[in-house]
Amino acid sequence: DAKTTQPNSMESNEEEPVHLPCNHSTISGTDYIHWYRQLPSQGPEYVIHGLTSNVNNRMASLAIAEDRKSSTLILHRATLRDAAVYYCILRDVYMEYGNKLVFGAGTILRVKS
Amino acid sequence: GAGVSQSPSNKVTEKGKDVELRCDPISGHTALYWYRQSLGQGLEFLIYFQGNSAPDKSGLPSDRFSAERTGGSVSTLTIQRTQQEDSAVYLCASSPEAMNTEAFFGQGTRLTVV
Numbered sequence: 001d002a003k004t005t006q007p008n009s010m011e012s013n014e015e016e017p018v019h020l021p022c023n024h025s026t027i028s029g030t031d032y033i034h035w036y037r038q039l040p041s042q043g044p045e046y047v048i049h050g051l052t053s054n055v056n057n058r059m060a061s062l063a064i065a066e067d068r069k070s071s072t073l074i075l076h077r078a079t080l081r082d083a084a085v086y087y088c089i090l091r092d093v094y095m096e097y098g099n100k101l102v103f104g105a106g107t108i109l110r111v112k113s
Numbered sequence: 114g115a116g117v118s119q120s121p122s123n124k125v126t127e128k129g130k131d132v133e134l135r136c137d138p139i140s141g142h143t144a145l146y147w148y149r150q151s152l153g154q155g156l157e158f159l160i161y162f163q164g165n166s167a168p169d170k171s172g173l174p175s176d177r178f179s180a181e182r183t184g185g186s187v188s189t190l191t192i193q194r195t196q197q198e199d200s201a202v203y204l205c206a207s208s209p210e211a212m213n214t215e216a217f218f219g220q221g222t223r224l225t226v227v
Contacts, residue, residue, distance in 0.1 A: 036216075043204050043218030044156065100169055101146060101206070101216055103156040 004088045009108040012078045020073040020107055022088030032091050033064060033071050036103070037084040044087065044103070047073065083111045115139070117219035119205050125225045126195055134190040134222045138207030145188050146208075146216065147180055151201040159203075162188065195226045 005023040012018040024033065034049040048055055048062045050071075055062040061074040075082055087106040118137040126132050138145050147159040158172040162182045173179070177195075182188040192199055202223050208216040 038156075043206070043221055044216075045218065046215040049215075100158060100161040100172075102158050103148075105155050 004090060004104055006086070006088055006104065006107045008105070009110065011110045011112065012075075012082075014080060014111055014113045015077050018075040018078045018082070018109065018111075020075075020086050020088075020109065021070065022072070023070045024088070024090055025069045027068050027090060028092060030093050032093060033062065033068075034089045034091055034101075035060070035062065035073050036087045036089065037082075038087070038106070039081075039084045047086070049091075078109075078111045080111050080113060083109055085109070117205055117207050117217050119203075119219035119222050121222060122220065123223045123225075125227060128197060128226055129194055131191065131193045132195055132224065134192075134203050134224070136188045136190070136205030136207075136219060138186065138188070138205070139217055140186075142207035142209050142217075143185065144208045144210060144216070145182055146206040147188070147190050148204040148206070149174075149201045150204060150221075156204065159190070192224075195224075197226045200224055200226045 032049050032051050035047040036044040037047050038044040048057050048060050050062045050064055052064060054064060063072045063074060085106040085108050087103050117139055120135045124132060143164045145162040148156045149159055150156050160173055160180045161169040177193045180188060180190045202221040204218055204221045206216040206218040208214045
């Protein structure tokens, strides 16, 4: 399985943008990049995913490097509610058996008011 | 529509007893996952069901753990002869298909073994 590397923790001020990095130097051509987050005392929730092009949705933006060896999740204006553990996960669309969703340690995001 | 439903939400059991945890996935979702999260730790993959294929059991920590999914819908995770180290939140998730679709998580079952 292709692995991802994320910083253990990051801190942001409320109302400011947050850039959460993820390194995946061994990514394969058929790996999609998925992001989930887990708010305190809740199950994880999907944030965004992409393959090559940058992606935007109501929650966040995903910027993918041209060589795809890294990506950045962008929260445009952090709120206190965005304090969570953020997980970057690779999923190979062509794995014969389908692909299980495996979480790493993630990045703990703290948001200061 | 309802999300992923897990029951019970909390379970306290005595060491050595068997427990069953239930997961009702979103209707029509073919993929179902079980995870375990000990206090302050990350999510540990346990087992994955996809349609009628044989489940991926590679994450089950011991033969005391088993899971089944009946009729491609409801799933039950069974832990036999529970130990204190089994205390954790057990999370279930489902998705419409295995590949590149959003997985939806339940709120989990908090298991405490005393």
